[in-house]
Amino acid sequence: MRGELEKLNQSTDDINRWETELEDGRQKFRAVLVEATLKLDDQVKKIGRAVEESKPYWEARRAARQAQLEAQRATQDYQRAMEVLRAAKETIALAEQRLLEEDSRQFDSAWQEMLNHATQRVMEAEQTKTRSELAHKETAARYSAAISHMKQLEKKLKRTIGKSRPYFELKAKYYLQLEQLKKQVEERQARLSTAKGEYKAALRNLEKISDEIHERRLVSVSIEDETCHEVVPGEDSGNPSICSLAMGRPRSCSTSRPGTLDLPGGLTPHAPGPRSDCSGASSPECDPEPGDPSELQGDPVCLEKPMDSLSLQQSSNTKRDTFTVAPSLAPSSLLVNGV
Numbered sequence: 001m002r003g004e005l006e007k008l009n010q011s012t013d014d015i016n017r018w019e020t021e022l023e024d025g026r027q028k029f030r031a032v033l034v035e036a037t038l039k040l041d042d043q044v045k046k047i048g049r050a051v052e053e054s055k056p057y058w059e060a061r062r063a064a065r066q067a068q069l070e071a072q073r074a075t076q077d078y079q080r081a082m083e084v085l086r087a088a089k090e091t092i093a094l095a096e097q098r099l100l101e102e103d104s105r106q107f108d109s110a111w112q113e114m115l116n117h118a119t120q121r122v123m124e125a126e127q128t129k130t131r132s133e134l135a136h137k138e139t140a141a142r143y144s145a146a147i148s149h150m151k152q153l154e155k156k157l158k159r160t161i162g163k164s165r166p167y168f169e170l171k172a173k174y175y176l177q178l179e180q181l182k183k184q185v186e187e188r189q190a191r192l193s194t195a196k197g198e199y200k201a202a203l204r205n206l207e208k209i210s211d212e213i214h215e216r217r218l219v220s221v222s223i224e225d226e227t228c229h230e231v232v233p234g235e236d237s238g239n240p241s242i243c244s245l246a247m248g249r250p251r252s253c254s255t256s257r258p259g260t261l262d263l264p265g266g267l268t269p270h271a272p273g274p275r276s277d278c279s280g281a282s283s284p285e286c287d288p289e290p291g292d293p294s295e296l297q298g299d300p301v302c303l304e305k306p307m308d309s310l311s312l313q314q315s316s317n318t319k320r321d322t323f324t325v326a327p328s329l330a331p332s333s334l335l336v337n338g339v
Contacts, residue, residue: 014195036174050163064146074136085125
């Protein structure tokens, strides 16, 4: 993505630069065109009728120059076709010579393919040479005709040609200058089109990358959703959650409950029952048990609410001990043997 962004930024800079240069080139072309028009009009006013009278000569001269250029191009094409034809013939001659020099003289498929290719090149070169030769003859004939026509007009319009020469020379000068500016404008226009094409290509690539990233995100989100749906039922069925473990863990009490009480007379403590089940303070199972009278003067130890009442049961092989109610103790306190 970073590379495409760099291409996009670079193409944007190129577009801005070539648009500026293109506009500058067009302005220069228009300025030169306006200047040429004004100066040529001034020359026409100075020279007068000689410009119109000598115009056929200058047009014939321009046509002769154009025919000369075409003849030169046709000559170059003909020479190039002759070189290709000569090279193709030399290739065939070398292949045949190597085949004759070998003792085995095995004419395999590779040699056959090479000879066929060389023969095809010879035929194409001969056709090209024929076409270029005809074009050269035609252009040479046109050039000769243009030169002869120009010379005839030169003899006929010799006086007016001399008078109008400054005008047409100035016109030729501006013509060349305008042609150069036109080529520059066309080159800048082509480069601007190339930069715009690169910009569009980079933009399409960025859009494609963005779509791919969006699709990958959608796929990853769907996979995560499927994974969550698969994991949550497993936790509910087999693996207990943290909250369930915390709820099933036993709570620790701030004050530990004694496991057994050291009761006199072989009495064992019974599980504490609710206080509402007791019949009253006169019941030995609900009344608190007094301890040693000398130890009742000390500080009593307060027990938790689950120890508010104790149900005591006498053993079957011992007599019932005498229980007295301590009037100074609250219902939630109990002293047993000083404890």
